[in-house]
Amino acid sequence: MNLLQKEVIGDWEISTVKDRISNSNERDTDEAALNIPLPEMYFGFNKLRVEHITGWALEFMAMDALDMVDKDTPTVKVGWADHWHRNRGHSEHIKEVVKPFDWTYSTAYTGSLRSVDGDQTINLPTISAALQGEAIDYELLKPHREPILFYGEVILFEDELADNGESTVSVKFRCMPSGFFILLRQFIRVDDVLIRIRDTRIHHIFETQHMIRETVTKEGVYNKVIPSISMSQDKTNTNILRDPPALDAALTLMSSNVDIISWENKSDAIL
Numbered sequence: 354m355n356l357l358q359k360e361v362i363g364d365w366e367i368s369t370v371k372d373r374i375s376n377s378n379e380r381d382t383d384e385a386a387l388n389i390p391l392p393e394m395y396f397g398f399n400k401l402r403v404e405h406i407t408g409w410a411l412e413f414m415a416m417d418a419l420d421m422v423d424k425d426t427p428t429v430k431v432g433w434a435d436h437w438h439r440n441r442g443h444s445e446h447i448k449e450v451v452k453p454f455d456w457t458y459s460t461a462y463t464g465s466l467r468s469v470d471g472d473q474t475i476n477l478p479t480i481s482a483a484l485q486g487e488a489i490d491y492e493l494l495k496p497h498r499e500p501i502l503f504y505g506e507v508i509l510f511e512d513e514l515a516d517n518g519e520s521t522v523s524v525k526f527r528c529m530p531s532g533f534f535i536l537l538r539q540f541i542r543v544d545d546v547l548i549r550i551r552d553t554r555i556h557h558i559f560e561t562q563h564m565i566r567e568t569v570t571k572e573g574v575y576n577k578v579i580p581s582i583s584m585s586q587d588k589t590n591t592n593i594l595r596d597p598p599a600l601d602a603a604l605t606l607m608s609s610n611v612d613i614i615s616w617e618n619k620s621d622a623i624l
Contacts, residue, residue: 372398392512571604
């Protein structure tokens, strides 16, 4: 299965690939490159790609996201971490005792910028949105403001953390007549320990030559968050555990950043 969907609007080509879970040979290759065991459900070929007519693209892929996982220090230390490492220590290319790393797969990934020709990494200029008085216009993004021309969602990876929670990274997008909006979300739940949501939102208005990117991280102590949500919403605990929007309001803001990605001088951006 390789479901490719592609749409062209203005100066942009927006495409998604939704493929099967990577097989054992493909996993071995990527594990050797990353030097960490891969998540249980690893969609190595899935991607969202937003390509500009000037020859560069913004992509979202599982391997790029995992490459930004801390490979040296586990950030969540619980008894189940040892159990997880024992279960994953058999990986073909991880010959030693599994090295300490962030077993929740927490990643600071916000997407990959690449040139269309040669697939080189590129570096588009970024500036602080606050200094420019810019921010994502959420009023413009409300559903009633304009029709959605097309939309989609791609799962990059999922892991149940040895049946002790979950770590999921997915990317959604929608395209309207005025522009497009992307939401890259990582949801981490370690039962009886913590809940973390890291969202990267990207908004582009077609008549401009930049995107606004907002990255927000929130987290909370599991045993404080779940009771507060259960009391305020008519949902079972099972539903709540897998519902990031419902949990979001009960979490504490840990970090927030808004910047502008500009391609006015794109010819100077390729490394």
